[in-house]
Amino acid sequence: MSISNSSLNIAARGSAITALGESEFDILVIGGGINGVGIALDAASRGLSVALVESGDFASGTSSKSSKLIHGGLRYLEQYDFRLVREALYERELMVTTLSPHLVKPVSFLYPLHEKLIERTYVGAGMALYDALRGFKRALPWHKHLTQKKVSEIAPSLRLDVITGGFQYFDAQVDDARHTMSIARTAAKYGAVITTRTRCEEVIKNGKRVVGAKIRDLISDEVIEVRAKATIMASGVWSDQLHEKFGLKAGYSVRMSKGSHIVVPKSAINSQSGVIIKTDLSVLFIIPWGEQWIVGTTDTDYQESKEEPLASSDDVSYIINQANRVLEPKLRRDQVIGVFAGLRPLVSTDPDSPTTKLSREHVVDSPTPGFVSIAGGKYTTYRVMAEDAVDEAVNHLRRIVPDSTTENLAIIGAEGYSVLINKIPKLATEYGLAEDTIRHLLDRYGSLFDELLAPAKDDSTLLEPLIEGLPYIKAEALYAITHEAALSIDDLLSRRTRIAFEASDSGLSITSYLGELLGKYAGLEKKEIAKSINEYEQIILRQRKNLERAIQIESKVS
Ligand SMILES: Cc1cc2nc3c(=O)[nH]c(=O)nc-3n(C[C@H](O)[C@H](O)[C@H](O)COP(=O)(O)OP(=O)(O)OC[C@H]3O[C@@H](n4cnc5c(N)ncnc54)[C@H](O)[C@@H]3O)c2cc1C
CATH class of the missing domain: 3.50.50.60 (FAD/NAD(P)-binding domain)
Structure with missing residues (x-):
């Protein structure tokens, strides 16, 4: 072949x-x-x-709307579903080491404890089992027992009046889209x-x-x-x-369950680790995501539009209230930069x-x-x-x-990634970019990095930031059109980049620039560009309405 x-x-x-x-x-x-x-x-x-x-x-x-975790699912242990956990942990190790190491990264989580003896014994046994079930592949560190003091050193934002200690364990995360x-x-x-x-x-x-x-x-x-x-x-x-x-x-038939997430800036929570909290029905994750945190998720039956599930104001309130059980200072609704919601396809068989x-x-x-x-x-x-x-x-x-x-079978960009990571200082000098930018690019394109930056040899403006405050550069938007099948503003802002939920303006300030690129490299005519911009603006407007409603509810309550 x-x-x-x-x-x-x-x-x-x-x-x-x-x-x-x-x-x-x-x-x-x-x-x-x-x-x-x-x-x-x-x-x-x-x-x-x-x-x-x-x-x-x-x-x-x-x-594109999952919690973006590549995990065995700690909570499945409580359902004694050891086979599922083992299988997922095996896949997690494969992705981190072989299949997609440039995209799938280890991430640490703190599991806070609220009681000293029984809970520590119970959760500790679960953690040990979780680590043991992955077998002999050991790309990620073993879990650790933490004292209350250590928990507060790692995550000063966790409330010491309700937390007695905890565990630190590792999973992995990915930009799913x-x-x-x-x-x-x-x-x-x-x-x-x-x-x-x-x-x-x-x-x-x-x-x-x-x-x-x-x-x-x-x-x-x-x-x-x-x-x-x-x-x-x-x-x-x-x-x-x-x-x-x-x-x-x-x-079989498929039932839909909606899961929402909110996105808040890094400054809203002081922690060097992600956090997992047990809730009455499931768990809530506080997940590090570049310069933001993703917090979620919910689990509600859903029968509305499959095309565009929206996080409701109740979803936003639920997530904030659950997170605030352990956070000090508390999260506020006006800190929410973005939201996204997805539909779980839950199967039931005949x-x-x-x-x-x-x-x-x-x-x-x-x-x-x-x-x-x-x-x-x-x-x-x-x-x-x-x-x-x-x-x-x-x-x-x-x-x-x-x-x-x-x-x-490694996916494109994986081959040679580890070598490029070792060359970050050299690459930074060669391209005149900050080392952080080079790492950002390698973690998104791996060894396709050269292909991504090739047009910048003739047009150095492509090395400029795409949008204020986020690490993307203009070359990434161009590459998304010339190599990654992006055909609309929504493709570019919601999935090739995650500016839709990472930037406080969801990228609305750069839609004209992106429209020009779509015109030049994807052959969109003026009318089509205007339509694409308008469709994106409408999507963001609909998302923002629910968010604003949640903020209004809070300001009425407080
Ligand atoms: C809130 C939430 C959090 C989650 N978190 C995690 C997590 O952290 N880790 C994890 O492992 N899993 C997680 N999941 C589960 C995971 O996201 C899903 O299991 C997975 O994404 C489902 O993928 P899929 O390909 O089956 O469906 P989809 O991604 O929905 O793909 C189906 C595709 O079919 C296309 N399509 C529909 N009709 C047609 C047609 N007529 N012709 C052509 N194409 C069509 C659609 O456009 C769509 O792109 C989460 C799910 C949700 C909802």
Whole structure:
């Protein structure tokens, strides 16, 4: 198999759209969230011919709105789900060491204790088990017992009147949207035909067998008939509606649960570590995120728009109240810079379904020949889910196909990352950038760093900050369009960068600059640029309304 170019841009999109209609693929993937792109990579790296269609942008569904933790899930221990925890911890170690070390980073958490003996014994046993379950791979440090004094040294913002001591343990974190897009590019590198703004509207059947799908190109509005020996649907919370549309009786259904997060500036909480707090129903995380903290999450049943779940004023209040149980000074609503909410696809299976395999938290179903669907699980275990889905689809190909190879397959940018990290001072001098900026870039692009900075050799303005107060440089916005398939202002501010929730103006001050870049490098016409800016402004306006409501409620209460 030849190695293809992993650049996804408007020209590559044109070729991919042509390819969709030309040949019969082994596998067609519907959905470009983490599971869809993981499936495309798994299948392409087994030597299969693959196409992937995504109706919006990569990760525009749940996969850009998670808590961004790559973790075993400490709380699953309380449910005695040791197998799930072990599997996720194994994946965590793989990502930190081999698959995506430039993107997936260790992060420490403090677990505060409120009582001295029984709680310490109970939680300590859980921590030891959590560390032991990862087996012999040990990329992250072992947990530590902490005295009250040590807790207050690490996190002066934790209230000593209610905290008697604690634990420090390690997990990992990732920019989920960037990671998902990077896997899509890796799949393209191994030959997968990858497109965004392509919506699956119907499956094509030959008798009962699904032999492909009708795909609408949402840019040209044309419908393309894509032929495939097997179609795999990884459409998260859209699964039920698509099964129904395709006339397929699935062996499971998906319930939506909304989870919201708030983002506050680093200065709002004085701590050198993340914090996890047990709540009545689940846990609350205070997660370090560059110059901010992400705090969440909630867990509420949800039936409204799948396209744009919004954090409500109640969500914001709940998160702040829970965090304030342990924080001093307390968080205030007017400190909230940004919010985001995502929908968990929770699967429940039909116990009588002969076609459904429920594996831990995710489900693989094959309701008819030529068609497989997968849903549920967690971000951390995407690679295992992808392997399960492709293994099932292979049964429909009627030929011998190699086993999954993704356990050892580094994603683009990973190779040589550790060498570049050792050269930060040299690179800073070479490019005339601060060492912090070089680290920021390496942690987002890894060894694609040279490719990212190549245009800056002719245009040094690309080395300037993209927006005041955040580490992004202008070259990143350009690269997002020329290599990372960004086609709109929302793609650029909500997913290629996270300016939407990191900047207090959500990036509204730079939309004209980004519009110019989209015009020049993605071929958007003036009218389309104005539309893209307006759509983004409307999204931010809707998010801000709920936030302002939460602030008003507080000012009435206080
Ligand atoms: C609040 C919250 C916090 C979470 N935190 C964590 C965490 O910290 N760690 C962790 O491991 N997991 C976490 N998760 C779980 C994790 O985020 C999800 O399990 C995962 O992102 C689901 O990915 P997916 O690919 O199945 O779905 P999605 O990301 O939703 O992808 C489905 C895609 O299908 C596309 N699509 C829909 N219809 C069509 C169509 N007709 N044609 C083409 N494309 C279509 C959509 O546009 C979408 O992009 C969290 C989830 C939530 C909600």
